Amino acid sequence: MTTVFAGIATSLDGYVxxxxxxxxxxxxxxxxxxxxxxxxxxxxxxxxxxxGGTTTASSAVVEERIERTGAVVMGRRMYSNGEGAxxxxxxxxxxxxDDPPFHVPVYVVTHHAREPLPKEGGxxxxxxxxxxxxxxxxxxxxxxxxxxxxxxxxxxxQQVLAAGELDELQVDLAPIxxxxxxxxxxxxxxxxxxxxxxxxxxxxxxxxxxVLR
Amino acid sequence: MTTVFAGIATSLDGYVxxxxxxxxxxxxxxxxxxxxxxxxxxxxxxxxxxxGGTTTASSAVVEERIERTGAVVMGRRMYSNGEGAxxxxxxxxxxxxDDPPFHVPVYVVTHHAREPLPKEGGxxxxxxxxxxxxxxxxxxxxxxxxxxxxxxxxxxxQQVLAAGELDELQVDLAPIxxxxxxxxxxxxxxxxxxxxxxxxxxxxxxxxxxVLR
Numbered sequence: 001m002t003t004v005f006a007g008i009a010t011s012l013d014g015y016v017x018x019x020x021x022x023x024x025x026x027x028x029x030x031x032x033x034x035x036x037x038x039x040x041x042x043x044x045x046x047x048x049x050x051x052g053g054t055t056t057a058s059s060a061v062v063e064e065r066i067e068r069t070g071a072v073v074m075g076r077r078m079y080s081n082g083e084g085a086x087x088x089x090x091x092x093x094x095x096x097x098d099d100p101p102f103h104v105p106v107y108v109v110t111h112h113a114r115e116p117l118p119k120e121g122g123x124x125x126x127x128x129x130x131x132x133x134x135x136x137x138x139x140x141x142x143x144x145x146x147x148x149x150x151x152x153x154x155x156x157x158q159q160v161l162a163a164g165e166l167d168e169l170q171v172d173l174a175p176i177x178x179x180x181x182x183x184x185x186x187x188x189x190x191x192x193x194x195x196x197x198x199x200x201x202x203x204x205x206x207x208x209x210x211v212l213r
Numbered sequence: 214m215t216t217v218f219a220g221i222a223t224s225l226d227g228y229v230x231x232x233x234x235x236x237x238x239x240x241x242x243x244x245x246x247x248x249x250x251x252x253x254x255x256x257x258x259x260x261x262x263x264x265g266g267t268t269t270a271s272s273a274v275v276e277e278r279i280e281r282t283g284a285v286v287m288g289r290r291m292y293s294n295g296e297g298a299x300x301x302x303x304x305x306x307x308x309x310x311d312d313p314p315f316h317v318p319v320y321v322v323t324h325h326a327r328e329p330l331p332k333e334g335g336x337x338x339x340x341x342x343x344x345x346x347x348x349x350x351x352x353x354x355x356x357x358x359x360x361x362x363x364x365x366x367x368x369x370x371q372q373v374l375a376a377g378e379l380d381e382l383q384v385d386l387a388p389i390x391x392x393x394x395x396x397x398x399x400x401x402x403x404x405x406x407x408x409x410x411x412x413x414x415x416x417x418x419x420x421x422x423x424v425l426r
Contacts, residue, residue: 012384012406012422013398014227171225175422179403185226190392193225198413205411207418209225209388 002140006150006157007065007170009034009204011178016154019180026095028181034174037203038062047101057201065170070146071139072102073132075156076110079125096123105142107135109156132159154184161191166211169193173205215353219363219370220278220383222247222417224391229367232393239308241394247387250416251275260314270414278383283359284352285315286345288369289323292338309336318355320348322369345372367397374404379424382406386418 010016011034018028025031038044042053043063079096096119100106103122109132117125128135139148150160160166171184192212199206223229224247231241238244251257255266256276292309309332313319316335322345330338341348352361363373373379384397405425412419 013402014396173420175406175408177398177402177404177406179398180400183227185390185392187393189226189390191390193388193390195388195413195418198411198418200408200411203408205408205420207386 002070002143002145003068003147003167004136004140004150004160004165005065005068005147005168005170006152006160006166007172008152008154008157008184009038009172009174010184011174011176011181013177013179014183014185015178015181016152016184017182018178028178030176030178031181033176034172034178037172037174037201047103049099049101057199058204058206061170061172061199061201061206065149068147069102069104069149070143071104072106072149072151073135073139073156073160074106074108074151075153076108076112078151078153078156079106079108079110099123100125105139106151107139107142109135109159132156133163133165136160136163136165154182154186157184158186158189161189161211164213166191168196169209169211171207171209173207174203175205215283215356215358216281216360216380217349217353217363217373217378218278218281218360218381218383219365219373219379220385221365221367221370221397222251222385222387223397224387224389224394226390226392227396227398228391228394229365229397230395231391241391243389243391244394246389247385247391250385250387250414260316262312262314270412271417271419274383274385274412274414274419278362281360282315282317282362283356284317285319285362285364286348286352286369286373287319287321287364288366289321289325291364291366291369292319292321292323312336313338317359318352319364320352320355322348322372345369346376346378349373349376349378367395367399370397371399371402374402374424377426379404381409382422382424384420384422386420387416388418 018031021028040054043059045053099120100123106125108127110127113129114127193209196208196210231244234241253267256272258266312333313336319338321340323340326342327340406422409421409423
């Protein structure tokens with residue numbers, strides 16, 4: 001059965017992007033350091049078209065996420081320019097390039113209708129204008145026996161959680177304090193979770209929670 | 214050499230107390246559930262004058278904190294009525310009772326001068342009106358070869374961190390979302406930390422960080 005899961009890097013103080021995002025730093029000040037643990041991994045570099053890399057305790061975590069993912073849901077800002085949006089151009093083609101790392105159908109929740117955008121390597125961006133639940137339904141359909149990954153940003157994860165549709169939350173807890181930025185959880189975001197597993201890896205702690213209903 | 218450490222229970226969304234604290238719920242709505250993992254432990258119940266209890270992977274964590282602690286620093290609200298203060302009476306004698314669980318000197322950072330208050334079992338509350346650094350200096354002196362524990366609340370921990378005096382932060386991460394309350398880290402709280410160890414225990418994940426300077 002299809003599981004809906006989110007996996008997102010978060011600072012110790014709970015931010016998924018740092019303060020003051022700009023064109024040069026779309027993830028905000030020091031926000032990119034949230035992902036330091038992943039950039040060197042072979043299992044991450046491959047799908048991003050990069051050679052080489054290392055293997056750590058994080059590799060199996062990343063690999064499992066890639067293998068189980070049959071479709072992706074993301075917000076418009078994550079599509080167009082990452083979590084800490086520095087611009088609001090709905091036609092911006094995003095930072096994902098010609099060969100995005102997803103290699104599966106991606107459903108972008110947006111207010112701006114546009115034609116589906118096929119890319120190389122199996123990624124097609126489909127723009128969904130009738131809400132996150134519609135995007136989820138389409139992603140479930142596309143995923144078949146595989147799972148649906150909520151790629152973020154925080155707002156989409158919160159919406160899926162609030163809709164009672166999130167089955168699993170994977171927090172990649174980076175040992176940094178950003179002091180501000182985009183919080184993973186907003187005020188009023190509620191829910192019951194249960195720890196499933198912990199993986200202690202270089203530069204990150206992977207916490208996997210089941211969402212209880 | 215004396216180490217200054219803080220150990221505090223925090224929700225997955227980063228709160229050390231829930232929303233809307235009251236007389237009946239000084240830790241706010243569902244805030245007490247942050248500590249569910251500890252109430253049943255024999256190693257916690259003993260110092261609190263309670264019989265029985267269980268032993269889990271948390272027991273060694275709690276035991277080590279008790280053993281290394283030679284003095285405690287806490288804020289006025291944690292002294293008088295817990296983190297989620299529901300009253301502001303500076304003369305309130307607190308919820309700690311006649312035999313507080315500390316059994317070492319406790320330095321309370323407050324604006325209200327009063328005489329030291331000796332209690333049973335080795336706890337003496339000393340009220341420090343000239344700031345957190347003064348309280349820390351007195352606690353270091355009292356601790357001798359042992360360590361200084363910052364008991365909270367969040368504000369005092371932030372002050373000690375900002376003063377560059379925190380050596381170690383232990384976050385007892387409870388698998389709950391409180392949706393609001395008192396955040397452990399405020400906006401603008403900055404710092405560099407490095408993960409030291411992870412202990413996966415029933416109902417809690419103990420994350421121990423070194424603070425880097």
